[in-house]
Amino acid sequence: MRGMFTCGVIDVLLRHDIRFDGAAGISAGAVFGCNFKSRQLGRPIRYNKRYSRDPRYCSVRSLLRTGDLYGADFCYRKLPDELDVFDRKAFRENPMAFYVGATDVHTGRCVYRECADGGDGDMLWFRASASMPVVSRPVAVDGYLLLDGGISDAVPYAHMEALGYARDLIVLTQPKGYRKKPASHPALMRLLLRRYPAVADAMAHRHEMYNRQMEEIDRREASGRSLVIRPPRALGIGRTEKDPDALERVYRLGVSEAEHRLAEIREWVKR
Numbered sequence: 001m002r003g004m005f006t007c008g009v010i011d012v013l014l015r016h017d018i019r020f021d022g023a024a025g026i027s028a029g030a031v032f033g034c035n036f037k038s039r040q041l042g043r044p045i046r047y048n049k050r051y052s053r054d055p056r057y058c059s060v061r062s063l064l065r066t067g068d069l070y071g072a073d074f075c076y077r078k079l080p081d082e083l084d085v086f087d088r089k090a091f092r093e094n095p096m097a098f099y100v101g102a103t104d105v106h107t108g109r110c111v112y113r114e115c116a117d118g119g120d121g122d123m124l125w126f127r128a129s130a131s132m133p134v135v136s137r138p139v140a141v142d143g144y145l146l147l148d149g150g151i152s153d154a155v156p157y158a159h160m161e162a163l164g165y166a167r168d169l170i171v172l173t174q175p176k177g178y179r180k181k182p183a184s185h186p187a188l189m190r191l192l193l194r195r196y197p198a199v200a201d202a203m204a205h206r207h208e209m210y211n212r213q214m215e216e217i218d219r220r221e222a223s224g225r226s227l228v229i230r231p232p233r234a235l236g237i238g239r240t241e242k243d244p245d246a247l248e249r250v251y252r253l254g255v256s257e258a259e260h261r262l263a264e265i266r267e268w269v270k271r
Contacts, residue, residue, distance in 0.1 A: 001241040001250070002173035003028030007035075007044040008254020009171050009229055014041040016262065018269055022097040022165055024112070024156040026149040029171075030100040030129035031075075037098045038091035038118065045251045047084040049244040058240055069135035069240065076123045091118035099163075101149035101156050102128040105138050108198030110153035113142065133199055134192050151202050154210045155217065157226065169268065170217060172230040179214060180207040227268045229261060 006029060014036065025033035032044045051057040056074040063069045080086035091098075101110045102125060115122035121141065128139035128146035138145045153159070157168050183189055186204050193200035202209075220226035235250050258265070 001028075001048070001237050001239060001247060002235050003032045004045060004048065004237070004247050004250040005173050005231055005235060005254035005257075006171050007032050007048075008251045008256075009258040010036045010254075011041050011045075012255055012258035012262065013265070014039055016266075018265060020096060020169070020269070022099070022160060022163070024099040024101065024160050025129065026101045026110075026153060026156055027130045027132075028173075030149070031126050034086075034091065034098065034100075034115065034118070034122075034126060037094050037096055038087045039094065040087055040090070043084060043086075045247065047079060049247050051079065051083070052242045052244055052247060058242070063135055067137040069132065070130070072127060072137075076127045080123070086118060088118035092116065099156065099159065100125045100129050101153050101159065102131075102139070102144070102146035103149055103151040103153075103199065103202065105145045105147055105196040105199050108152060108202035110149055110151075110156075110159075111144060111146070112156070112159055133196075133203060134189075138196070147196075147199060151199060151206060152209070154206075154213050157213075157217070157220070167225060167227075167268075167271070169227045169229065169265065170220075172217070172228060173235065175231050175233050176218075178234075180210040182207050227265065229257060229265075231257060 010033065023033060023036060035043045055061050056071045058070045062071040066072065098115050099112050100115050101112045104111050113125045115125055124139055124141040128141060129149045131139055131147050133147050133151060136147065138147050155170060157170060160168055183204060189203050190200040193203065217226060217228060221228045231253055237246055237250050241247060
């Protein structure tokens, strides 16, 4: 739910008609970022506030009944098809390329898919990218078995660079200087993920990967290669936050930060 900050940034970009050649999302960046391609201003904060306390959306009951803390059928069918409709036509017709990353449970590496039509296959990739280990079932799609992309690739700048994108705007949900600490109970994590040892290994070293990326992003920012939008302070929100007021507060912080940097963003896009 730190991704509500990202949603605030995205809505400012949409409101001011700021466009890009391509974008990539990991985990919450995938399930919320897809609305940037479909150009649905306000959709993620709207449905998250409305359904955050609905047990079909996210609950221990859902985990026990389905194996997914975030109910797969509710989140990836009922919500986008009926309750707050995802505009697949707009998503499909927007020429901006949109890439989603998820972790291959057999290799522990991140694999990417360009999601172009917002159809059932894309929905599976969105779901896979945001399927947190232990509290989600791996998602089978396109010959892969996948879990959360953030396990193996926290910020997808290297993937975009490999595709030929020369510069990037990076949205982070932690303040400058934040570094991740090692997992508190690595032995327990290995036990819970014993069916997927490559994922367990990636989780054990995730802090190292993340911290290396933060160091690289700082260098890219200093050199002018990347423009980085991040919160000015810790967001103080739980990973599965259910309080609509807390979600709104973090969203508004994203809006405020993007509006504050708007002239800089406009100039960046022109370069």
